[in-house]
Each structure stands twice: as structure tokens, then as C-alpha cells.
Amino acid sequence: MNGLYRQLRAMARLMVGQPSYEAYLAHMARHHPHAEPMTRTAFFRNREQARYAGSNGGKCC
Amino acid sequence: MKHILWILMALIGAICLAVLATARGEQINALWIVIAAVSTFLVAYRYYALYIARHVMRLNPARATPALYRADGLDYVATDRRVLFGHHFAAIAGAGPLVGPVLAAQMGYLPGTLWIIAGVVLAGAVQDFMVLFISMRRDGRSLGELVRMEMGPIAGTIALAGAFMIMVIILAVLALIVVRALAESPWGMFTVVATIPLALIMGAYTRWVRPGRIGEVSLFGFVGLILAIVFGQTIAASPFWGPLFTFTPEQLCWILIGYGAVASILPVWLLLAPRDYLSTFLKIGAIAALAIGIVIMAPPLRMPPLTQFIGGGGPVWSGGLFPFLFITIACGAVSGFHALIASGTTPKLIASEADARFIGYGAMLMEAFVAIMALVGAAILDPGIYFAMNSPTALLGTDPTSAAAAVTAMGFPITPDLLVQTARDVGEHSIIARTGGAPTLAVAMAEIFSHVVGGPAMKAFWYHFAILFEALFILTAVDAGTRAGRFMLQDLIGLLVPAFRGSTSLAPGLVATALCVASWGFFLYQGVTDPLGGVNTLWPVFGISNQMLAAMALMLATVVLFRMKRQRYAWVTVVPTLWLLICTLSAGGLKLWSSDPAVGFLIHARLFSEAAARGELLAPAKSMAQMEAIIFNDRIDAALCGLFLAVVLSLLFFTIKTCIAALRDAKPSASETPRQMVPAE
Numbered sequence: 001m002n003g004l005y006r007q008l009r010a011m012a013r014l015m016v017g018q019p020s021y022e023a024y025l026a027h028m029a030r031h032h033p034h035a036e037p038m039t040r041t042a043f044f045r046n047r048e049q050a051r052y053a054g055s056n057g058g059k060c061c
Numbered sequence: 062m063k064h065i066l067w068i069l070m071a072l073i074g075a076i077c078l079a080v081l082a083t084a085r086g087e088q089i090n091a092l093w094i095v096i097a098a099v100s101t102f103l104v105a106y107r108y109y110a111l112y113i114a115r116h117v118m119r120l121n122p123a124r125a126t127p128a129l130y131r132a133d134g135l136d137y138v139a140t141d142r143r144v145l146f147g148h149h150f151a152a153i154a155g156a157g158p159l160v161g162p163v164l165a166a167q168m169g170y171l172p173g174t175l176w177i178i179a180g181v182v183l184a185g186a187v188q189d190f191m192v193l194f195i196s197m198r199r200d201g202r203s204l205g206e207l208v209r210m211e212m213g214p215i216a217g218t219i220a221l222a223g224a225f226m227i228m229v230i231i232l233a234v235l236a237l238i239v240v241r242a243l244a245e246s247p248w249g250m251f252t253v254v255a256t257i258p259l260a261l262i263m264g265a266y267t268r269w270v271r272p273g274r275i276g277e278v279s280l281f282g283f284v285g286l287i288l289a290i291v292f293g294q295t296i297a298a299s300p301f302w303g304p305l306f307t308f309t310p311e312q313l314c315w316i317l318i319g320y321g322a323v324a325s326i327l328p329v330w331l332l333l334a335p336r337d338y339l340s341t342f343l344k345i346g347a348i349a350a351l352a353i354g355i356v357i358m359a360p361p362l363r364m365p366p367l368t369q370f371i372g373g374g375g376p377v378w379s380g381g382l383f384p385f386l387f388i389t390i391a392c393g394a395v396s397g398f399h400a401l402i403a404s405g406t407t408p409k410l411i412a413s414e415a416d417a418r419f420i421g422y423g424a425m426l427m428e429a430f431v432a433i434m435a436l437v438g439a440a441i442l443d444p445g446i447y448f449a450m451n452s453p454t455a456l457l458g459t460d461p462t463s464a465a466a467a468v469t470a471m472g473f474p475i476t477p478d479l480l481v482q483t484a485r486d487v488g489e490h491s492i493i494a495r496t497g498g499a500p501t502l503a504v505a506m507a508e509i510f511s512h513v514v515g516g517p518a519m520k521a522f523w524y525h526f527a528i529l530f531e532a533l534f535i536l537t538a539v540d541a542g543t544r545a546g547r548f549m550l551q552d553l554i555g556l557l558v559p560a561f562r563g564s565t566s567l568a569p570g571l572v573a574t575a576l577c578v579a580s581w582g583f584f585l586y587q588g589v590t591d592p593l594g595g596v597n598t599l600w601p602v603f604g605i606s607n608q609m610l611a612a613m614a615l616m617l618a619t620v621v622l623f624r625m626k627r628q629r630y631a632w633v634t635v636v637p638t639l640w641l642l643i644c645t646l647s648a649g650g651l652k653l654w655s656s657d658p659a660v661g662f663l664i665h666a667r668l669f670s671e672a673a674a675r676g677e678l679l680a681p682a683k684s685m686a687q688m689e690a691i692i693f694n695d696r697i698d699a700a701l702c703g704l705f706l707a708v709v710l711s712l713l714f715f716t717i718k719t720c721i722a723a724l725r726d727a728k729p730s731a732s733e734t735p736r737q738m739v740p741a742e
């Protein structure tokens with residue numbers, strides 16, 4: 001049940017362009033251990049800009 | 062042994078289709094359509110999509126996807142396939158699959174049903190799947206870049222210009238639907254206007270109070286929306302506020318143009334992002350509720366399977382079954398616009414090549430299911446109400462008596478009282494000539510939802526809920542589309558004036574935004590002032606352009622198969638390409654050169670200009686200035702159709718040229734990113 005909730009939550013967030021922050025942290029820890037990762041808020045703003053202000057803001061008819 | 066269940070399912074689908082095809086005279090249940098569609102889709106997914114994955118594409122789960130070899134935790138993230146399915150479906154499903162089938166119902170429910178089912182299995186889902194595959198093998202590049210890589214820079218530029226024009230037409234037609242749904246409707250207008258302050262509060266909340274809390278802020282917004290619908294009734298009835306929210310179509314047109322210009326230059330977190338949360342979640346929720354509602358209610362289909370309009374002469378849109386049905390239902394059967402999504406964010410998020418079938422082919426099947434539900438919605442209404450809502454004022458007049466008489470004369474008997482009663486039930490002044498598809502669907506949704514929750518007393522609430530849900534995501538699309546169109550335009554102008562491209566200074570962005578808004582605003586204004594209702598003219602142009610983009614995407618897929626030396630499988634993309642080319646070229650040709658003035662732009666323009674030269678006025682024009690406007694609009698539309706034809710024919714030329722070159726080449730020449738294997742954990 002908990003797994004289903006988490007998955008639905010992840011789905012709803014990705015629908016509006018927000019990938020998982022935990023996955024981002026895991027990626028940074030693994031590949032760039034010496035770089036400072038973005039905070040959760042900075043990550044949110046970064047993705048918000050990428051979704052809506054970039055050229056791929058197009059939605060279907 | 063493992064095939065037995067599937068054979069059974071195929072049989073069920075075939076029986077349902079047979080029942081649908083042979084039912085004459087008696088009303089049959091809508092569930093026959095739903096079951097026929099679902100079982101066909103499942104069988105197609107199990108066999109045809111698997112065939113494409115295994116033999117045509119030869120998907121290799123051991124081969125790393127861009128999300129793995131380019132992983133950055135931001136754009137390139139390996140994502141669970143179910144989560145990604147939701148993301149992809151939310152991006153492709155919009156107003157298109159809801160509106161097209163409603164308009165197509167003027168020919169009866171059967172032609173639309175068959176075209177959606179056959180079209181999605183053989184063309185639409187194949188296109189989405191192939192473009193996703195091609196982009197996934199090339200670092201997740203976009204459609205324009207893919208065409209450039211495989212077919213050369215000229216073809217790439219032509220495709221980009223074509224995509225921009227299509228974007229303009231889509232925005233205009235979507236905005237027109239909103240205008241038609243909200244004109245003279247203070248209740249609907251109030252609820253839509255109320256979303257702006259709601260979104261601003263939500264934007265401020267995610268900016269300064271609790272950033273990133275999408276769930277709670279969306280919940281707040283949703284409660285606000287429901288309150289807006291409830292209070293809308295009081296507002297609409299109030300002698301002071303009611304008239305303040307009552308607008309004519311022309312006024313609404315200018316409001317929307319102004320809104321588009323302002324909204325697309327505001328910071329994204331302020332209006333666009335929070336409203337996108339609301340419209341996305343509402344869209345998914347409403348689609349799910351509609352599916353459940355149809356299954357619970359199991360309504361009978363009141364529209365006949367075929368109407369007398371299959372030969373042409375229908376009031377909703379002009380032209381005969383072939384080719385115009387196949388361009389009227391674009392999204393839902395096959396939609397070129399999806400090629401932009403399947404080469405957008407999705408290929409960068411896909412975790413394994415093996416997931417591509419579920420996401421590319423599967424999500425499109427789901428969209429076709431949405432289209433089937435919209436068709437069912439239109440077909441469960443009394444045909445008299447359907448035609449009274451979707452025929453132009455020029456045909457119906459404005460009062461219930463004349464409208465009922467006109468619709469009855471078409472062969473769909475209805476009384477003026479029923480028209481008045483239906484309008485009162487849904488809380489509108491009038492439902493006559495509310496073209497555009499959205500109000501019709503809203504009446505159908507009100508019918509279905511009130512059957513499940515609330516009874517007849519809730520009809521008006523559900524009607525306005527449905528209008529709000531449609532208007533909300535169309536407005537989000539107008540805003541996001543204007544931004545996307547602006548970037549496309551900057552890229553295009555940048556080819557000539559390099560300073561225009563990706564510049565950080567303000568001026569090029571503002572100029573491109575203004576140009577973009579002016580372009581769709583022009584077509585919107587033309588549609589709004591069109592005495593025939595505009596949807597009549599604009600929707601076919603939109604359909605032609607969208608199907609042409611699909612043909613372009615499928616041509617790209619064909620080229621890639623030839624360059625991979627898999628031309629023996631190329632029929633998978635060649636067959637739908639040919640069908641789309643036949644449909645769009647003949648529809649485009651008819652729109653240009655047909656001798657029927659209801660269909661052909663040029664003959665219509667000639668008729669009016671000859672009359673104008675004689676000093677006569679032709680209905681529906683009421684002045685010489687209107688005559689001039691009609692002639693000018695006809696010529697612009699004709700030029701646009703001609704341009705679309707030129708774009709698709711030139712891409713056809715490049716396709717044939719590249720395929721022949723690939724055949725002569727002894728080795729594969731497709732420019733895939735070199736293969737890397739999935740790293741062992």
C-alpha cells in the first residue's frame with residue numbers, strides 16, 4: 001500500500017515536471033561526491049524553469 | 062496454450078464490432094463500443110506492438126538508454142515505467158481527443174468508432190512508438206533535429222517551419238473552443254476567471270511559503286475551484302455581477318489575445334505552473350471519472366450509427382466521409398503533435414529499451430480510449446440536442462422555435478421546449494449553436510456524472526465542472542504553447558538573423574512572443590467573426606495540419622528503417638504514411654480546389670468577390686466590409702492549406718530521395734548513438 005502511494009505520488013509529480021529529488025541526491029552522491037548538490041527548493045525551482053520556461057513547454061492539443 | 066486467452070479476447074472484440082456494425086433501427090448500449098475498443102487495443106498491444114518491438118525495432122534491453130549513459134538526475138533520469146507512463150499520457154492527452162470525436166458524431170457513431178480503433182492500432186500508436194524509439198537511440202533529440210540528422214538540413218528546417226504553423230493553428234482553434242464555450246455564459250466565465258487569482262495565490266505559496274509542496278497547494282486550488290463553481294450560479298443570477306461576466310464572442314476574443322500575450326511573459330511560477338498543476342490533475346481525474354461513469358451508467362446510444370451526412374452537407378463541418386472524417390478525428394486516432402512529445406522529455410526518462418512499447422504504444426492506446434469515451438458522450442445525447450448545439454446560427458436562428466424547426470427538418474425531431482429545458486438543466490441561457498464540441502461534451506458529462514452522483518439537481522454543477530475542466534487545460538495549453546511557439550520562432554528567425562537565437566536579451570523574446578500571439582490571434586479573430594461559427598473552417602485546417610505532421614513523423618520513421626537496412630519491415634510505417642498522405646493531400650486539395658463553395662476556399666472567395674464586384678451582398682455577410690473580410694479570410698486559409706501541402710510534398714521528396722540513397726548504400730547508415738551496454742550492478 002505504501003509502495004503504491006509512493007508510486008502514485010511520483011507519477012503525479014512527474015506529470016508536472018518534477019522528478020524525484022532523492023534520485024537526484026543519489027546520483028550526485030555516486031557520480032559527483034565532491035560537488036554540493038542543490039537544496040530541495042533549488043531543485044524544485046530548477047525543474048520548474050526547465051519544464052515551463054524552456055522550449056519544451058509544448059503540450060498536446 | 063498461452064494464446065488461448067488472447068484468441069478469446071480477439072473473438073469478444075470481433076463480436077462487439079459485428080454487433081455495432083449490424084445494429085440498425087434499435088438503440089444499442091454504449092458498452093459494446095467500449096468493449097470492442099478495449100479488447101482490440103489489448104490484442105494489438107500483445108501482438109502487433111510486440112512484433113514491432115521484436116522484429117522491426119529489435120529493442121535490446123541490454124542496450125543503455127540516454128537516461129543511463131547521460132544520467133544527470135535532472136533531465137536524464139531512469140524512471141519507473143509506470144510513473145513514466147503517467148507522465149507521457151498526461152503530456153499527450155489534451156482537448157484534441159475530446160473535441161474531434163464529438164464533431165465527428167455528425168456522421169453517426171459508427172464511422173468515428175471504426176476510424177479511432179483502426180487508426181490508433183495501425184497509425185497513431187505506431188507513430189508515437191517509432192518516434193520514441195528513434196529519439197531514444199539518439200540521445201533523446203527533438204523531432205526537428207532528428208529530421209535534420211536523417212534527412213538533411215533543408216528537410217529539418219522545413220519540418221521546423223511546418224511544426225510552427227501547426228502550433229499556431231492549434232492555439233487558434235483551442236482558443237476558439239474556449240470562446241464558444243464561455244460566450245454569453247456568466248457562470249462559466251466567472252469560474253474560469255476565478256482560476257487566475259487562485260493560481261496567483263498558489264504560485265505565491267509555492268514560491269515563498271512552502272516551495273515544492275505540490276500536493277497541498279493543488280488541494281487548496283481544487284477546493285477553490287469547487288467553491289467557484291458553486292458561487293458561480295449566484296454570481297450569474299445576480300443583476301449586478303451577472304452582466305459583468307457576460308461577454309460577446311468578439312470581446313472574449315480580445316480578452317484571450319491579451320491574456321495570451323501577458324501570461325506568456327510572466328514568470329512561470331506565478332501563473333503557468335500552478336494552473337498546470339490544477340489542469341493536469343483535473344484532466345486525469347475527469348478522464349478516470351468519465352470512464353467509471355460510463356461503465357456504471359451503461360447508457361444506450363441515441364445517435365444513429367450512420368446519418369445522412371456521410372455524403373457531405375452536414376451542418377457541423379463540411380465535406381463527405383472521405384477524406385474529412387479522417388482529418389476531423391486527428392488526436393485519438395493519430396496525432397502528429399505526439400511526435401513532438403515522444404521526442405521531448407519522455408525519451409530522456411526511459412529506463413530500459415524494453416519499456417518503450419508500454420510507454421510509446423500503450424499511452425497512445427489510452428488516448429484512443431479517451432477519444433472513444435468522447436464519442437460515446439456525444440452519441441448518448443438526443444441527436445436533436447446534438448445538432449441544435451453544433452449547427453451554426455446561420456442555420457438555426459437564435460430562438461428555440463426556429464432552432465427546433467431547423468433541426469427537425471434535418472430529420473432529428475425535437476421540440477423547442479426540450480431545448481429550453483436542457484439549457485435550464487445545465488444552467489445556461491441557451492444551448493443553441495454552442496459549437497466547438499466542448500459544450501456538447503459538457504452536457505454529456507453532466508448527463509453521465511449526475512446519473513452517478515447527485516441526480517438531475519446536480520446537472521448544472523457538473524456541466525460547469527466539465528466546462529471549467531476543458532477551459533482550464535486549454536488555457537494552460539494556450540499559455541505553454543505560446544511560449545513553445547516563441548522558441549520555435551526564435552530558432553527559425555535565428556537561421557536568418559543569428560542574434561535572434563537563444564539570446565538572453567529581452568527584445569528578441571518579446572518580438573517573437575508578439576509575433577506568435579499575433580499569428581494565432583489573427584486566426585482566432587477570423588474564427589470568432591466567421592458567421593458560420595469558425596469551428597467549421599478552422600477545425601479541418603487544424604486536422605489537416607496535425608495529420609500532416611503525423612505523416613512527416615512516419616516518413617522520418619520510414620527513412621530510419623531504410624537506413625537501418627530493415628526496409629523489409631518498412632511497411633509498418635509506409636502503410637499508415639500512405640493512408641495519411643492520401644487523406645491529407647485529398648482533403649487539402651479539396652479545401653483548395655473543390656467546386657463546392659461549402660468545402661473549397663477558393664471557389665467560396667470567387668463567389669463572394671464576384672458578388673462584391675456586382676455590388677451584391679451574399680448571406681451571411683451583412684455589409685460590404687464583411688464581404689471583404691470573408692474574401693480575405695478565404696484567401697489566407699487557402700494559402701495556409703497550400704503551404705501545408707508544399708511542406709508535406711517536399712518532405713515526401715526528401716523521404717524518397719533518402720530511401721533510395723539508403724538502398725544503394727551497402728551498409729546501414731542510420732545515425733544512432735553508438736551502442737553502450739547497461740552497466741552491471
